Amino acid sequence: MTNESEKEAASNEPKEAKRLNQIMLGLAGLCVLFAAWDLAMNFFRAGTDDLFLILTALMLAALFAIPPAMAARARAKAERAEGVEEEHALEVHAEAHGGSDRQNVFVWGGLLALTAFEVFLAYEQVNLTLMLIILMGASIIKAALIVAYFMHLKFERLSLILTIVPTLVVLLCLFSILFPDSRRARVLRPPHSVEHVEGSSGEK
Amino acid sequence: MAEATVQAVPAAETLGTNDWGGGTFPYRVGHRKLGMWLFIMSDSLTFGALLFAYSYARFSSDNWPTPFKFSPSITFSTSMTLVLLSSSLTMVFAVSAAKRRDRKKARLWIFATMLFGLTFVGLHLKEWMHLFDEGLTPFHLPAEWAEKWPGASPLFGSTFFGITGLHMFHVITGVCYLGVIAARIRKFTADDVEVSGLYWHFVDLVWMFVFPLIYLLSVDMTNR
Numbered sequence: 264m265t266n267e268s269e270k271e272a273a274s275n276e277p278k279e280a281k282r283l284n285q286i287m288l289g290l291a292g293l294c295v296l297f298a299a300w301d302l303a304m305n306f307f308r309a310g311t312d313d314l315f316l317i318l319t320a321l322m323l324a325a326l327f328a329i330p331p332a333m334a335a336r337a338r339a340k341a342e343r344a345e346g347v348e349e350e351h352a353l354e355v356h357a358e359a360h361g362g363s364d365r366q367n368v369f370v371w372g373g374l375l376a377l378t379a380f381e382v383f384l385a386y387e388q389v390n391l392t393l394m395l396i397i398l399m400g401a402s403i404i405k406a407a408l409i410v411a412y413f414m415h416l417k418f419e420r421l422s423l424i425l426t427i428v429p430t431l432v433v434l435l436c437l438f439s440i441l442f443p444d445s446r447r448a449r450v451l452r453p454p455h456s457v458e459h460v461e462g463s464s465g466e467k
Numbered sequence: 468m469a470e471a472t473v474q475a476v477p478a479a480e481t482l483g484t485n486d487w488g489g490g491t492f493p494y495r496v497g498h499r500k501l502g503m504w505l506f507i508m509s510d511s512l513t514f515g516a517l518l519f520a521y522s523y524a525r526f527s528s529d530n531w532p533t534p535f536k537f538s539p540s541i542t543f544s545t546s547m548t549l550v551l552l553s554s555s556l557t558m559v560f561a562v563s564a565a566k567r568r569d570r571k572k573a574r575l576w577i578f579a580t581m582l583f584g585l586t587f588v589g590l591h592l593k594e595w596m597h598l599f600d601e602g603l604t605p606f607h608l609p610a611e612w613a614e615k616w617p618g619a620s621p622l623f624g625s626t627f628f629g630i631t632g633l634h635m636f637h638v639i640t641g642v643c644y645l646g647v648i649a650a651r652i653r654k655f656t657a658d659d660v661e662v663s664g665l666y667w668h669f670v671d672l673v674w675m676f677v678f679p680l681i682y683l684l685s686v687d688m689t690n691r
Contacts, residue, residue, distance in 0.1 A: 385682075386686075388686070398683060402679055413558075413671075414669070423496060438519045441523065442523060
């Protein structure tokens with residue numbers, strides 16, 4: 264449905280596509296508003312649950328914003344198409360299998376530097392929560408570098424990128440729906456549960 | 468075969484497809500590469516689920532052992548990371564050599580990648596042996612650890628060996644896969660080399676999450 268509307272967006276945007284993009288933008292705005300409302304009203308009173316709710320709302324907003332952004336991109340491309348020669352030169356450049364050996368060596372150096380930084384942090388014994396946040400940030404940057412340059416995804420067609428990356432990000436984020444439970448499991452566990460389980464192993 | 472696909476793609480481009488339009492080549496990649504990407508997506512969900520389960524178990528336990536001493540464990544795992552990153556670089560060179568139709572060089576670079584992969588497996592097994600020597604098994608903590616970290620969850624061993632074991636299995640599979648590609652490189656196209664490279668980089672990528680989450684968050688610095 265969106266495919267066809269986007270296809271024609273470049274030349275003269277039909278009415279339906281325009282409406283669809285407006286609806287999508289509206290939904291994205293609603294999601295952002297919901298996140299802001301939750302932040303203002305609760306301000307992480309429920310801890311990780313609130314964090315999850317806000318992240319999910321922002322993620323949905325980003326997803327809804329993709330089709331209008333694509334349409335805007337197509338329109339800008341169509342407007343730029345007057346300078347045809349430049350456009351052609353750009354495409355030829357993108358076609359040239361992007362990513363020279365030199366660039367890949369630079370990426371490798373960057374990955375090594377990030378790893379060294381991580382190990383240094385572990386050596387310095389930073390506070391565990393801060394450490395987890397920094398390490399996950401560094402790992403996500405490293406993963407992005409590997410996927411973009413080594414796995415060549417940066418130089419693939421946008422439709423392939425948009426098929427793979429948002430799907431994975433959303434699915435992995437949805438795993439965290441279970442995560443707030445881990446805190447509750449700790450509180451709900453009866454006291455001395457370890458001894459209890461060991462003593463009555465025959466019961467279960 | 469390679470020539471045919473390379474020729475076919477620009478021809479299809481002239482049909483007037485765009486980023487959303489689809490057409491003959493909606494993604495501008497061959498079916499093997501698309502299949503590998505789909506496999507990578509499902510496999511990263513497998514590892515994602517395992518790492519989430521590990522974090523859940525750790526977060527909901529009263530105590531969690533942080534037993535990795537800097538001198539054998541962290542130095543070993545850091546050098547394993549360097550080895551795996553370097554193997555990714557040699558794999559990139561193999562793919563670009565294959566794209567230049569330089570099959571001999573591509574084969575040499577693939578052999579270098581396999582060598583790095585085998586080094587990784589060797590170092591990892593050595594690192595496992597350290598832990599076995601201390602008395603860690605998948606289902607029981609060593610007695611000293613239980614004293615040092617009272618109430619520590621015995622899930623430490625199962626999550627550790629489960630996650631690193633599955634990753635090591637992927638590395639060994641990757642070495643076998645690359646071995647087949649290198650041995651019969653005359654029969655394979657540059658696309659096939661690239662697809663095997665995708666798998667290898669994915670194995671590298673997973674380690675980029677396993678290494679900090681399992682090792683760097685469990686460093687024992689009490690007596691350096």
